[in-house]
Amino acid sequence: MQTVGIIGYGAMAAYVARHLAGSSWALTHCIARKGREAAARAAIGADVTVAYDADDLGAVPDLVVDCAGHQGLKAHGAAFLRRGVPVVSASLGALADAQTYQALQEAAESGKTQLQLASGAIGALDALSAARIGGLSDVVYTGRKPPQSWRGTPAEEGGCLEALDEAMTHFEGSARDAALRYPKNANVAAAVALAGVGFDKTQARLIADPKAQGNTHTLSASGAFGSFTFTISGESLPDTPRTSALAAMSVVDRIFRQSAPIVI
Template identity: 55%
Template sequence: MKIGIIGAGAIGQYVADRLAERELGPHVVLVRSDPAGGVMEGVPRVRSVDDLPEGMSVMVDCAGHAGLAAHGCAILERGIGLITVSLGALADPDLADALADAARRGRAQLHLASGAIGALDTLQAARVGGLDAVTYIGRKPPLGWRGSPAEQQLDLDTLSAAAVHFEGTAREAAIAYPKNANVAAAVALAGAGFDATRVQLIADPVVTANIHEIHATGAFGGFTFRIEGKTLPDNPRSSALAAMSAIAAIERQIAPVTI
């Protein structure tokens, strides 16, 4: 396989390092501008999908919502598979439809990595029988919400007790919190959909990890899932598991047996 990466941030660098360990590449990185500091040293860089080399098998989007919106359709139309961790971008129905149409035209697939959450296989299976209710609760330390609308709701620097700063649908969360609500989008896409999935976001000065919970009921019964996720050392806003899930998605592409 010829594997490329979109974006040269913390997640992109993690994916590049793990690919190199597995002798899988990366073969190219698509960036808006040349990153500083020797990021992905030795990997060819391009700034346009048109400049990607022939024979690319899959691109891994590590550039956030803007990267998926800017390059996703062109990549899929070229017949190149695309793995993304930017699931929140699909809360925009126009972009979601455009990506699906591009994948059909290019006979390619858009693969949604599980990101910072688990239990999505359970939600997908439960959806077959019908889901009655799905709720996602995201809890982070106050500093984890820096740069988000939480700053307009709370004084993150002086918060002394857990406080809810958002309640609404997964679609509303994904649009309002593009850098924080990819997990809410993943839960919605796997289960009841963007408009039927309820979301609660909490700033909590007591916790030291990013905590994600799913609560679901349906014809299958009910379940609760909770994970305490660590961030990447190079970027406290990037989930380590989200980066790992991109590698897992690549491995499923090449493995003779998958789960």
């Protein structure tokens, strides 16, 4: 039996906890803020040890999973990596910040371990990563969501979201700018950038569409391999419309890959 610690206790953490039950992985620890111990245990399991950071733990788990978003990864990821514990995260947008990227990279090298990035809400990253070997010429990510999904973001500037009657492109630029400006909405742009040509060479387009039934992600790439376009329409977790169901599934899949005898 191998052990897992989770950073955070929200909807994604609860999803991961449910799917680890009965597996060869035991959820033993949760990193949460002081005063949130009862809430953490209620969300992911009464038997977990709740701690406030990596230094609070005597024996560290075999694997740590970040389910707390960008701030959770920034606050705790490097400490576990330095202790030699691999960390799985879907908070890919946090790596758009060059300082954060360098800190996590140096911590993983120091601890002789890895920060493993879950694929999140998009697919085809395996094909994109393989195509990078031969050379990529163009990589474009397009994210299309209903107007309400862009509330609390720069898309609201000008106050036009509520009155939209047709699709509006509210951002066009690099994946780095998209991830930094839309930290809760552009993890997919970051995933595409990290698998392909990087944050600055990957182009991103973000669209608010009143006719959209859900979140649609499109990845287009061309290079020495040829070209492809991949589109996925994703559902959210029932507990929270901001969290992609596939993103949570990809975290569980990444955990199970650690111990699977055959991996694709």
